[in-house]
Amino acid sequence: MNKTKISNHQLFALVANFTLGTTVISISSNVVSLAHQDAWISALISIAIGIPFIWMYYYIGKLYPGKSLIDILNAAFGKWAGWILSAIFVVFVCYLDTAQVIFYVGNFIRNEYMTETPLYALNLLLAIGIVIGMLYGLEAIARAAEGFIVIVSVLIIFSLLLNMKNIEPLNLLPIFEKGIVPILKGAFSLSSYMTWPLVILLMIVPTSTDNTIKTRNSLFAGYLWGATINFLCTIMSLMVLGSTITARSEYPAYMMAKEISVGIIDRIEGIISFSWLVTEFIRILLYFYAGTLGLAQLFRIKDYKKLIMPLGLVMLMYSGVVYPNAAYQAKWDTTTWVPFIATFGVILPILILIIKKFKDVSRQLK
Amino acid sequence: MSLLSFILASVFSVVLCIVEIPKMRKNREKKELVAFLIILFYGLALVGMKCLKIDIPNPADVLVAVYSPVVDLIKVALE
Numbered sequence: 001m002n003k004t005k006i007s008n009h010q011l012f013a014l015v016a017n018f019t020l021g022t023t024v025i026s027i028s029s030n031v032v033s034l035a036h037q038d039a040w041i042s043a044l045i046s047i048a049i050g051i052p053f054i055w056m057y058y059y060i061g062k063l064y065p066g067k068s069l070i071d072i073l074n075a076a077f078g079k080w081a082g083w084i085l086s087a088i089f090v091v092f093v094c095y096l097d098t099a100q101v102i103f104y105v106g107n108f109i110r111n112e113y114m115t116e117t118p119l120y121a122l123n124l125l126l127a128i129g130i131v132i133g134m135l136y137g138l139e140a141i142a143r144a145a146e147g148f149i150v151i152v153s154v155l156i157i158f159s160l161l162l163n164m165k166n167i168e169p170l171n172l173l174p175i176f177e178k179g180i181v182p183i184l185k186g187a188f189s190l191s192s193y194m195t196w197p198l199v200i201l202l203m204i205v206p207t208s209t210d211n212t213i214k215t216r217n218s219l220f221a222g223y224l225w226g227a228t229i230n231f232l233c234t235i236m237s238l239m240v241l242g243s244t245i246t247a248r249s250e251y252p253a254y255m256m257a258k259e260i261s262v263g264i265i266d267r268i269e270g271i272i273s274f275s276w277l278v279t280e281f282i283r284i285l286l287y288f289y290a291g292t293l294g295l296a297q298l299f300r301i302k303d304y305k306k307l308i309m310p311l312g313l314v315m316l317m318y319s320g321v322v323y324p325n326a327a328y329q330a331k332w333d334t335t336t337w338v339p340f341i342a343t344f345g346v347i348l349p350i351l352i353l354i355i356k357k358f359k360d361v362s363r364q365l366k
Numbered sequence: 367m368s369l370l371s372f373i374l375a376s377v378f379s380v381v382l383c384i385v386e387i388p389k390m391r392k393n394r395e396k397k398e399l400v401a402f403l404i405i406l407f408y409g410l411a412l413v414g415m416k417c418l419k420i421d422i423p424n425p426a427d428v429l430v431a432v433y434s435p436v437v438d439l440i441k442v443a444l445e
Contacts, residue, residue: 092428096425310382311409313410313413314405317412332430336434340429
């Protein structure tokens, strides 16, 4: 039913953008508040945590070629349980996240640039862009991601290089001050934004790519590229700002870019916010695409594009509701979200693999 | 202001219906039509609730309630 195809390099760009979105600017402060000056070790550990999961998502896609996550859940858990699990996945992973990330972007612009503008006005602009992107379809999104990842990488690395003058390596000391536990907490908190949401790629990878070794390599390359840039941003903001300021500021990478002052180059934090907006845009589009495709498959609707405009309106309205205040946001981001996405990103894929292996073995015995 | 935004949302919906519904009826896409109308009315209802300053229930609260035992368990385990 789904004829869209994306190339492996486009998949690399999508994964890298997805990994970079949210984590670089806002989640690193959560991680630093958990792990303090050792947050860069957390970032390294979470790269290592991610690799088996990426491999697992790829392997599930290979076991069920040409099937999306909805079909996989139906095949693994049966008709009713599969349908209910898919519905929970579509509503609470895809659509809730779409609304939340739209809120993130609007809130960032409201906090840093346009303090008097109502949130809905900013979200509306973003929602219009998302609806247009969705109407063009996955190929256009993937081609845009290919361009974006080059620009974003160059801009972020440029701003990191310009910050070399301000670094204070002593900010990283003492290493392992409170033992390994806070570092692991930080690593899992980071993984819950960087690695486990990649499970939504199961809506795209098995159906829209050719599912070869090259696909796996581009998944890994995209993940490692995004995670490495995230690691560089975390360690730089620790060295430039110190762990206390990084943990307290809402957008550490943005604050770090404000410190840049080399000759006539000054006040260039705009490039960081631009690159963040661009990666968040791709992240929202992937969530929204996976959700809309899932919704269409749940109700056996052939043409998902008809649903995009009304769904855009619903997402826009919910973007102002999902986070009523900053305290709720902090509580959600550091507590509820982690076990919730772990259910879908960790437990569910492992269950699918076990059930598939069990079925294969019992079929051989017959 | 809120009335204006509700009117704008209604105008958007009406224009969307005028453009999309004949296409769907021509292609005999009944399911699409039903889903389209349900989601559009849902969105309009949300706009209306927001304009009348009625609190829209937050879907995230469901997850907070469901996962609070798990969160407490993890907290106890880590301390």
